[in-house]
Amino acid sequence: MSSAAELATHDPLERSVQYVRGVGPRRAECLRRLDVVTVRDLLYLLPRDYEAFGRVCSIASLTPDLQQTVLGEVVDIEVRSTASGKSVLSVTISDGRYIVEGVWFNQPFRAKDFRYGQQVAFSGKPRWHGQHWQIVNPIVRRPEEVTEQQSARLLPIYPLTEGITQQALRYAMQNALQAYGPSVGDILPAQLRTQRGLPDVATALYQVHFPETLAQAQQARRRLVYEELFVLQVALALKKRENQAVQNAPVMKVTPTIDRRIRQLFGFDLTPDQNRAVAHIVADLARPVPMRRLLQADVGAGKTAVAVYALLTAIAYKYQAALLAPTEVLARQHWHTLNRYLAKSRVRRLLLTGNLSAARRKEALVAIAKGEVDLVVGTQAIIQKDVQFARLGLVVIDEQHRFGVLQRAQVCKLNASGQEPHYLVMTATPIPRTVALTVFGDLDVTTMRRPPPGRHPVRTQLVPEAERSRLYEYLCQEIHKGRQLFIVCPLVSETESQDVRAAEQTYDMLRTGPFSTIRLGLLHGRMSDETKEEIMQRFRRGTLGALVTTSVIEVGIDVPRATLMVIEQAERFGLSQLHQLRGRISRGSVAGECYLFSNAHTPEAEQRLALFCRIQDGFQLAEEDARLRGIGEFFGTRQHGPGELRIADGLADVDLLVQAREDAQTLVREDPALRQAEHHLVRREVLRRYGARLHLAQIG
Ligand code: ADP
Ligand code: MG
Numbered sequence: 001m002s003s004a005a006e007l008a009t010h011d012p013l014e015r016s017v018q019y020v021r022g023v024g025p026r027r028a029e030c031l032r033r034l035d036v037v038t039v040r041d042l043l044y045l046l047p048r049d050y051e052a053f054g055r056v057c058s059i060a061s062l063t064p065d066l067q068q069t070v071l072g073e074v075v076d077i078e079v080r081s082t083a084s085g086k087s088v089l090s091v092t093i094s095d096g097r098y099i100v101e102g103v104w105f106n107q108p109f110r111a112k113d114f115r116y117g118q119q120v121a122f123s124g125k126p127r128w129h130g131q132h133w134q135i136v137n138p139i140v141r142r143p144e145e146v147t148e149q150q151s152a153r154l155l156p157i158y159p160l161t162e163g164i165t166q167q168a169l170r171y172a173m174q175n176a177l178q179a180y181g182p183s184v185g186d187i188l189p190a191q192l193r194t195q196r197g198l199p200d201v202a203t204a205l206y207q208v209h210f211p212e213t214l215a216q217a218q219q220a221r222r223r224l225v226y227e228e229l230f231v232l233q234v235a236l237a238l239k240k241r242e243n244q245a246v247q248n249a250p251v252m253k254v255t256p257t258i259d260r261r262i263r264q265l266f267g268f269d270l271t272p273d274q275n276r277a278v279a280h281i282v283a284d285l286a287r288p289v290p291m292r293r294l295l296q297a298d299v300g301a302g303k304t305a306v307a308v309y310a311l312l313t314a315i316a317y318k319y320q321a322a323l324l325a326p327t328e329v330l331a332r333q334h335w336h337t338l339n340r341y342l343a344k345s346r347v348r349r350l351l352l353t354g355n356l357s358a359a360r361r362k363e364a365l366v367a368i369a370k371g372e373v374d375l376v377v378g379t380q381a382i383i384q385k386d387v388q389f390a391r392l393g394l395v396v397i398d399e400q401h402r403f404g405v406l407q408r409a410q411v412c413k414l415n416a417s418g419q420e421p422h423y424l425v426m427t428a429t430p431i432p433r434t435v436a437l438t439v440f441g442d443l444d445v446t447t448m449r450r451p452p453p454g455r456h457p458v459r460t461q462l463v464p465e466a467e468r469s470r471l472y473e474y475l476c477q478e479i480h481k482g483r484q485l486f487i488v489c490p491l492v493s494e495t496e497s498q499d500v501r502a503a504e505q506t507y508d509m510l511r512t513g514p515f516s517t518i519r520l521g522l523l524h525g526r527m528s529d530e531t532k533e534e535i536m537q538r539f540r541r542g543t544l545g546a547l548v549t550t551s552v553i554e555v556g557i558d559v560p561r562a563t564l565m566v567i568e569q570a571e572r573f574g575l576s577q578l579h580q581l582r583g584r585i586s587r588g589s590v591a592g593e594c595y596l597f598s599n600a601h602t603p604e605a606e607q608r609l610a611l612f613c614r615i616q617d618g619f620q621l622a623e624e625d626a627r628l629r630g631i632g633e634f635f636g637t638r639q640h641g642p643g644e645l646r647i648a649d650g651l652a653d654v655d656l657l658v659q660a661r662e663d664a665q666t667l668v669r670e671d672p673a674l675r676q677a678e679h680h681l682v683r684r685e686v687l688r689r690y691g692a693r694l695h696l697a698q699i700g
Contacts, residue, residue, distance in 0.1 A: 278310075
């Protein structure tokens with residue numbers, strides 16, 4: 001494939017945005033902050049809203065509170081200040097009989113845009129102001145710009161950044177559309193456009209920026225969203241095809257004997273959902289194509305049991321298996337769980353952590369390399385860094401919610417034998433369908449929705465500050481009865497030290513005050529792994545009755561008697577995160593209770609917490625979360641740049657996504673190398689956006 005540089009020289013849209021008339025080097029620098037670097041970026045910078053000019057009226061016939069346009073001559077320009085110290089710019093226009101006053105707050109510099117005697121048009125919603133009409137923040141244009149036809153139009157409102165005004169951006173956009181619009185090649189094959197009733201790209205771009213009606217703008221945007229999703233889905237379909245072409249994974253067929261032996265180890269029958277997941281995995285392992293399956297289920301839904309089934313299958317076939325966790329604490333947690341399941345088995349197993357002595361570590365690595373260890377548990381970081389396996393057959397990765405396309409691409413490089421292991425990713429964050437179909441589109445997904453029997457919903461409620469001390473009294477009583485409590489303080493990465501202090505202060509305050517009769521522990525992310533582990537041990541054993549902590553306990557921590565939770569400043573957590581936290585106390589035989597304190601002052605935050613109190617189902621919450629925050633936010637890794645969804649993020653409705661996915665799969669099935677002439681532009685765009693990111697080799 002031609003290099004990126006070569007592409008650039010052929011494609012006028014890849015030119016620097018500074019060459020668009022009205023931009024220039026200085027504004028180009030500012031536009032960078034909006035991730036606009038090339039002409040294409042500019043064309044695809046979509047308005048966040050529109051404003052209307054409204055009908056052209058004479059001043060005498062104005063109607064209050066309706067968007068309208070009036071023409072007149074500037075008869076007064078005045079900057080005054082209000083009692084509260086605001087500046088008010090007032091520009092009055094007259095048609096010879098009546099006047100309209102345009103008013104701007106705190107923008108005195110705009111005064112220089114006006115001259116006495118000049119003809120201007122004001123657009124906005126007028127109010128009758130005692131003796132004359134007033135319009136706050138009118139749109140100002142020259143009279144020659146006000147034709148009847150244009151007045152019907154809508155004007156784009158763009159996201160702005162310092163150094164660029166709305167007017168300048170509109171002007172630049174108009175120029176860009178004029179100069180480059182016709183040379184934007186349509187990525188979508190004509191047949192597909194017809195079939196899906198989508199406008200061509202030049203039309204869509206023009207209409208999304210300067211539509212005649214909102215409906216037209218929406219239709220245009222839909223087309224652009226579809227295009228973005230389509231390109232991603234083609235990339236994912238290609239990746240999947242590429243994955244299928246590799247056929248060097250061990251073939252492991254689960255026999256009835258193996259199945260029986262594994263199931264004996266569980267002290268329970270698998271649920272129907274678990275059995276379905278096992279069936280998917282069994283089918284995958286029986287093929288030489290490396291399994292790439294995502295197992296998603298709510299916290300406590302029984303994923304680990306399914307993972308154990310898979311691990312033991314590989315071991316039954318004399319392959320090694322590895323279980324990777326994102327943190328040491330979690331790796332230990334898995335180690336405990338596995339030891340419970342494997343108590344009666346002869347599986348040779350090993351926990352690989354950062355604090356092994358150099359000698360022990362070397363010993364362990366040698367044993368693994370010689371194939372004397374069947375099962376290794378550790379963190380992703382350690383195992384990926386320096387472990388060579390003799391015969392690795394399966395990797396289970398518990399990614400919890402720290403996943404990403406890039407990370408996943410690097411995992412399977414652990415084997416000395418040259419064989420590729422099968423690969424199962426578990427996630428405890430229920431993934432909304434929009435996200436599953438985009439970010440994880442190249443994986444097979446198994447979802448378990450129904451938890452094992454005997455799960456209780458967690459009673460969740462918002463507690464008014466006034467009832468704090470009553471709640472503390474109640475909690476102390478319950479702890480004395482043998483229950484355990486988490487008190488979670490928020491942790492936001494930018495101010496981590498502050499948050500740690502918040503946890504420390506809460507700890508000191510409680511220890512010397514309301515919780516003085518309780519053995520209280522403190523656990524946060526700034527502690528060393530040993531300290532964390534020691535505290536967790538004490539909590540697990542019940543030596544500690546309550547634990548003040550941050551969201552470090554969010555994932556994987558499993559203590560049956562911990563059925564109480566207090567979350568401080570709950571408004572600072574996202575819905576999915578809150579749900580993860582609450583999952584920590586839904587495991588015991590006693591129904592959990594979760595109490596939220598909040599300083600929420602925005603309707604949005606209040607709405608979020610109300611949803612959380614009402615909804616227990618993690619999938620439903622995840623859908624709400626994605627809807628409220630967008631797909632990027634959902635992963636906590638919102639960053640633009642090549643490969644991210646710029647337009648579709650948060651807007652994509654599932655229908656459009658499913659269409660784009662179907663169409664992409666059809667395309668790749670019919671023309672896997674994208675050789676046909678009408679697929680060249682898709683091919684180029686796929687490579688440009690995802691080639692490196694997904695390591696797409698096949699169509700290179
Ligand atoms: P997850 O990994 O999805 O959070 P786990 O596999 O750790 O869930 O299971 C949570 C708890 O439920 C564990 O204590 C486990 O022993 C128990 N469990 C799992 N599957 C079943 C089942 N089929 N029947 C009864 N209990 C189960
Ligand atoms: Mg688990």
